[in-house]
Amino acid sequence: MRYAFFQGCNIPVRIEQYAIATQAVFQKFDLELVEVRDFNCCGYPVRNVDEKSYILPSVRNLAIAEKMNLDIVVICNCCFASLMKAKSVLDKNGSLQNEINHILAKEGLQYTGKALVRHYLSVLYNDVGIEKITKKLVYKVKNLGIAVIQGCHILRPREILHFDNSFVPKITDALVQCTGAENLDWRGKLECCGAALAGINDPLCHDLLTEKILGARQAGAQFITPICSYCYLQFDTTQQIISPHQEDILPVLLYPQLLGMCLGISEKELGLEKNRTIGPQDIEKITSSLGSPEEDRKKRKKKIKQPA
Amino acid sequence: MSFNILLSFSVIVFCIGLFLRFYSWFNQGIDPEHEKAPFLRRISCAFSGLLSTLFSKKIFLILQSVFADLVLQKRILNKSYLRWITHALIFISFLFLLFFHAFGSFTYSIWGGEYVSTLNPAFTLREVFGLLALCGIGLAVYRRINYTKKRLHSNAGDWTALLFIAIIMLSGFLLEGVKLSSYSTYEAMVEEYGYYEGEEALALEAYWVAENGLHSPNFREAVAPELVETGRELNQEGSCIMCHSSAKSAFVSYSAAKVVGPAAAAIGDGAAVSFLWFVHIVACLAFLAWLPFSKMFHIISAPLSLAINRVMGKDSDDPVNTLNRQMIGLSACTHCGACTVECSSSMFYESFQNEFILPSEKVQFLKKIAAGQEVSSEVLNKLEKGLYICTSCDRCTDICPSGINLRDLFIHSRYYLLERGIVETSMLSHFSFPLALAQKFSGSHLKALKAVHDIFLKTFQSLPDILSPVKIGKNVFVDNESYKSCYSCQRCTNICPVVRNYQNPAAELDMMPHQIIYSLGIGNVDIAMGAKMIWSCSTCYLCQEHCPNHVELTDIFYRLKNIAITTIEAGENT
Numbered sequence: 001m002r003y004a005f006f007q008g009c010n011i012p013v014r015i016e017q018y019a020i021a022t023q024a025v026f027q028k029f030d031l032e033l034v035e036v037r038d039f040n041c042c043g044y045p046v047r048n049v050d051e052k053s054y055i056l057p058s059v060r061n062l063a064i065a066e067k068m069n070l071d072i073v074v075i076c077n078c079c080f081a082s083l084m085k086a087k088s089v090l091d092k093n094g095s096l097q098n099e100i101n102h103i104l105a106k107e108g109l110q111y112t113g114k115a116l117v118r119h120y121l122s123v124l125y126n127d128v129g130i131e132k133i134t135k136k137l138v139y140k141v142k143n144l145g146i147a148v149i150q151g152c153h154i155l156r157p158r159e160i161l162h163f164d165n166s167f168v169p170k171i172t173d174a175l176v177q178c179t180g181a182e183n184l185d186w187r188g189k190l191e192c193c194g195a196a197l198a199g200i201n202d203p204l205c206h207d208l209l210t211e212k213i214l215g216a217r218q219a220g221a222q223f224i225t226p227i228c229s230y231c232y233l234q235f236d237t238t239q240q241i242i243s244p245h246q247e248d249i250l251p252v253l254l255y256p257q258l259l260g261m262c263l264g265i266s267e268k269e270l271g272l273e274k275n276r277t278i279g280p281q282d283i284e285k286i287t288s289s290l291g292s293p294e295e296d297r298k299k300r301k302k303k304i305k306q307p308a
Numbered sequence: 309m310s311f312n313i314l315l316s317f318s319v320i321v322f323c324i325g326l327f328l329r330f331y332s333w334f335n336q337g338i339d340p341e342h343e344k345a346p347f348l349r350r351i352s353c354a355f356s357g358l359l360s361t362l363f364s365k366k367i368f369l370i371l372q373s374v375f376a377d378l379v380l381q382k383r384i385l386n387k388s389y390l391r392w393i394t395h396a397l398i399f400i401s402f403l404f405l406l407f408f409h410a411f412g413s414f415t416y417s418i419w420g421g422e423y424v425s426t427l428n429p430a431f432t433l434r435e436v437f438g439l440l441a442l443c444g445i446g447l448a449v450y451r452r453i454n455y456t457k458k459r460l461h462s463n464a465g466d467w468t469a470l471l472f473i474a475i476i477m478l479s480g481f482l483l484e485g486v487k488l489s490s491y492s493t494y495e496a497m498v499e500e501y502g503y504y505e506g507e508e509a510l511a512l513e514a515y516w517v518a519e520n521g522l523h524s525p526n527f528r529e530a531v532a533p534e535l536v537e538t539g540r541e542l543n544q545e546g547s548c549i550m551c552h553s554s555a556k557s558a559f560v561s562y563s564a565a566k567v568v569g570p571a572a573a574a575i576g577d578g579a580a581v582s583f584l585w586f587v588h589i590v591a592c593l594a595f596l597a598w599l600p601f602s603k604m605f606h607i608i609s610a611p612l613s614l615a616i617n618r619v620m621g622k623d624s625d626d627p628v629n630t631l632n633r634q635m636i637g638l639s640a641c642t643h644c645g646a647c648t649v650e651c652s653s654s655m656f657y658e659s660f661q662n663e664f665i666l667p668s669e670k671v672q673f674l675k676k677i678a679a680g681q682e683v684s685s686e687v688l689n690k691l692e693k694g695l696y697i698c699t700s701c702d703r704c705t706d707i708c709p710s711g712i713n714l715r716d717l718f719i720h721s722r723y724y725l726l727e728r729g730i731v732e733t734s735m736l737s738h739f740s741f742p743l744a745l746a747q748k749f750s751g752s753h754l755k756a757l758k759a760v761h762d763i764f765l766k767t768f769q770s771l772p773d774i775l776s777p778v779k780i781g782k783n784v785f786v787d788n789e790s791y792k793s794c795y796s797c798q799r800c801t802n803i804c805p806v807v808r809n810y811q812n813p814a815a816e817l818d819m820m821p822h823q824i825i826y827s828l829g830i831g832n833v834d835i836a837m838g839a840k841m842i843w844s845c846s847t848c849y850l851c852q853e854h855c856p857n858h859v860e861l862t863d864i865f866y867r868l869k870n871i872a873i874t875t876i877e878a879g880e881n882t
Contacts, residue, residue, distance in 0.1 A: 009652050009701035010742070041652040041699045045738035048869045053659035060655055103658050106457045156849030157860070166853055191805055192848035199740025199753065201844055207809050208846060230741065237745045 003073040004065040005033035009041050010229045011075060017271025018075055021256035022120055024265050028136060029128045033073055038064050042082035058086035059100045065115035072117045077228035081153035081161060083117040088160050119154060119163055125171045130178050138264035139290035140180030147184045147221035148172050149212060151228030152192050179262045186219035188212035195230035206242050209234050213250050223253040236276050251282045261286060318593035325600025329639055336678045337631035340723035340752055345628045353628040361619050369618040377614040383709045387646060397444030401437040409434050428553040435560045438477045445474050459654050460645040461669055465603050476591045483584035485564025488555050489523040490577035501547050508542060515539025520555035521565035523573050606642045610710040613640035617711030637712035638678055641671045647704035647714060656697050664694020667704040667714055674721050688730055695722040696734040700742035723749040726756035733873045735760050736843060767876050768838030770818040781831035787867040791828040793857040798822045800851035800861050806844050817841040821851050821861055837872040
C-alpha cells in the first residue's frame with residue numbers, strides 16, 4: 001500500500017526524525033510513504049486571520065493527492081485537522097468548492113473529494129492492527145513510563161476528525177501499550193500544550209506547557225510522547241527555553257521511535273539523538289529496557305491454557 | 309577606432325558598476341537591532357573572516373563549493389534536470405564563447421597558438437555553442453511561461469537578460485552568414501591575400517560560390533563543375549586554405565548565408581556586414597556595461613554566495629559578516645523564482661493577492677530597503693504582511709540555486725520593518741510560532757505585539773472599560789449560529805484550561821467563554837471582539853467538545869478573530 005506522505009512545514013525542517021522514523025516503521029509493514037514535494041502548507045497558521053485562506057491550501061494538497069491517486073497520511077495533528085476541516089467544509093459547500101477549483105484549475109488541479117486523509121496512528125491501529133504489530137515485535141520495553149500527550153487537534157472537534165472517541169480515546173493507548181511501555185494515566189493527556197499561543201501570548205503559552213511537564217513528571221513519566229508536531233516542538237524546544245536547569249528537562253520520545261526500537265530498528269535510523277531533549281543516558285535507558293517479547297507471550301499462553 | 313571607443317566606454321561603465329556593487333556589499337544591509345557598522349569595519353570583518361577560512365579546515369568547504377556548486381551546479385541539478393540543462397547550455401556556451409571567441413587571441417596566446425576565427429575547430433565549435441546557447445534561451449523562455457501557473461513572476465530584467473543573449477547569438481550568426489555570402493568581403497580578401505587574375509580568379513570565385521556560400525553577381529546560374537574543381541585546386545594550393553576551413557563547418561551561418569545572402573546583396577552586402585557587426589559588437593558591449601547593474605551580476609556574486617553558504621551555514625552569530633553576507637546574497641539573486649515555485653505559503657498569495665508573500669518578489673523589493681530608498685508606507689505595510697505570512701519552513705533557503713540565506717534575510721527584514729513602527733496584525737497568527745521557537749529579536753517581537761494590542765484597545769471596547777450599561781444590539785452574528793443554543797450552563801468556562809490558569813481570570817481575559825457567547829446572544833459582537841479571551845484561546849476545543857448544546861465555541865472564536873483583524877485592517881487603510 002502506498003500513501004502520499006504529508007509532512008507539513010515543521011517536520012522536514014525541525015523534526016526530520018519524526019518523518020524518517022515513521023517511514024522506517026511503516027516499511028516494516030510494507031507500507032510506503034511517498035514524499036510529495038509539491039505539497040504546501042496545510043493552512044493552519046493563517047486560521048486566526050482568515051478562514052477561507054485557511055481552507056484553500058489544504059484543498060490544493062488534497063487535489064494533488066487525488067491527481068496521484070493516493071490517500072494522504074499525516075503526522076502532524078494540526079495538518080490533519082486542517083485537511084479534515086477543508087474536506088468537511090467543501091463537502092457541504094458546493095459554491096466554495098467551485099470557487100477554489102477555479103483557482104486550482106490554473107495548475108491543472110481539481111478537488112472532488114476522492115483522496116482520504118489518514119492519521120498515521122489510525123493506519124497503524126485500524127489497517128495494520130495491534131495483533132500484527134505485536135507479532136512483528138523483536139523487543140518489548142519494560143518499566144518505561146511514557147506520558148502520551150494526544151494533542152487537541154487530533155481528537156476535537158469529533159464531528160470533523162473522526163479519529164477516536166474524543167473523551168476516552170483508546171487508539172494511542174493501545175499502540176503504546178503494545179510496545180510494553182507503561183502508558184501513564186495523567187492529567188494533561190488530552191489537554192493543550194500551549195503551542196497555539198506561542199509568539200502571541202508567550203507567558204500563557206509557557207504556563208500551559210509547564211503545567212503539562214509537571215503533570216507528566218508527577219505521574220512518574222520518564223519520557224513524554226507528543227503526537228502532534230507542535231506539541232513536540234513545545235516539549236523539545238520551548239521546554240529548553242523555559243527550564244532554568246538542564247537536569248529538570250523531561251525528555252521527549254516520539255511514538256514511531258518507541259515502536260521502531262521494539263521492531264528492531266536502530267536508534268540511529270530512528271534519529272533518537274536528533275531529539276534535542278534526549279541525552280545519551282536517556283537512549284541508554286531505553287535500550288537497557290528492551291527485552292524479549294517472547295516471555296510475555298509464553299506467559300499469556302500459559303494463562304490461556306490454565307483454565308482449559 | 310569606433311570599436312575602441314565603445315569598448316572603453318563599456319569597460320568604464322562595467323568598472324563603475326562593479327565598484328558600486330562592491331561598495332554596496334559593505335555599506336548597505338537590513339538589520340533591526342544594530343546600527344550599521346561603518347564601511348571600513350565591514351570590510352575588515354569580511355577580510356578577517358576570509359583569512360580565517362582560508363587558513364583553516366574550512367578551505368575544503370570552499371573547494372567543495374567550487375566543485376559541487378560551481379562546476380556541477382549541484383543545487384540546480386537537485387531541483388530539476390530541465391533547469392540544470394537550461395542553465396548549463398547558457399553557462400557553458402557563455403564560457404566557451406567568451407574565451408574562444410571574444411578573448412580568442414588571448415586564450416590561444418597562453419599556449420603560444422595563433423587564433424584564427426575561420427579555422428576549425430574554433431570555426432565549428434563557435435557555431436555549436438552559439439546554437440546551444442540559443443537552445444538554452446528557448447528552454448528558459450519556455451520555463452518562464454510554463455511556470456507562471458506556479459506563480460513564477462518574470463519582470464523586465466528577466467526578459468531583458470534573455471533578449472540580450474538571444475540578440476548577441478542571433479546577430480553573431482547573421483553577421484557570420486552575411487560575411488560568408490558577401491561579395492565585397494570576398495573581393496577585399498582576394499585583393500589582400502590572392503594574386504589571381506582572369507580565368508583563375510573566376511574559378512576560385514566559382515569554388516567559393518559552390519562550396520562556401522558566397523553570393524556573387526558573376527554567378528547567377530548554376531556553376532560549372534569543372535570550374536569549381538579548378539577553383540578547389542587553387543583554394544588548396546593558395547593561401548586561402550591557411551585561414552579558411554570549409555564554410556560548411558560553420559553550419560548555422562552557412563545556412564544563414566544561403567537564406568540572407570541574396571537579400572544582403574540586394575541592399576548592399578558591405579553595408580549589411582558593417583551594420584550586423586555594429587549590432588553584434590554593441591550588443592556584447594552593452595551587455596558588459598549592463599552586467600553589474602542587472603541580475604547577470606550573479607556571474608560574480610553567486611559563486612561567492614554559494615561558498616559563503618557552505619562555510620557559514622544557516623546560522624551565524626557574527627552580526628557584521630551576516631550583514632555582508634546578506635548584501636552579497638541580495639546581489640546574487642537571479643530572480644529565477646525557484647523559491648517561489650517551492651514556497652509553502654504560495655497559496656496564501658492566491659488568497660491575499662499580495663505578491664510579497666512570494667519569496668522571489670520579496671527579495672527584489674528588499675534590495676531597495678537595504679539601499680535605504682524611500683518607500684511609501686502603503687508598500688511597506690504590504691511588504692511586512694508578505695514577510696510575516698511565512699511558515700518558516702526554510703524551503704526557499706534550501707532550494708536557492710545562488711545559496712542565499714533567505715531565512716535570515718527575511719527574519720531581519722521582518723523585524724526591521726516592525727521596529728520602524730509598522731503594525732502587523734498577522735503577528736496574532738500561528739506564523740508567530742516558529743518565530744517564538746527561534747528566539748530571534750525577541751525584544752522587537754514583544755514591542756511590535758504591544759503595538760498590535762494597542763490598536764485593538766483603540767478599535768474595540770472591552771467589557772471592563774464600559775461604564776454605561778452594555779448595549780443590546782441588532783447586529784446578529786451570522787457566521788455561526790450555534791451560539792443561539794447556549795443556555796448559560798458555564799460548562800465551557802469551567803473546563804477551559806486558560807481560565808483555570810489565572811487567579812483572577814476576569815482581569816486577565818475581560819470575559820469568560822460563556823460570556824462571549826452571551827454577548828453574541830444579546831447582539832453585541834463588538835465587546836466579544838474586544839475581549840482578550842479570544843486571543844488567549846488555546847484552540848484546544850475542550851469547551852466546544854463538552855458543550856451539552858453543541859455551541860461551537862472555538863469555531864466562533866476563530867470567526868471573531870478573523871472579523872476583528874479584518875475590522876482593524878479596514879480601519880488602517882482608511
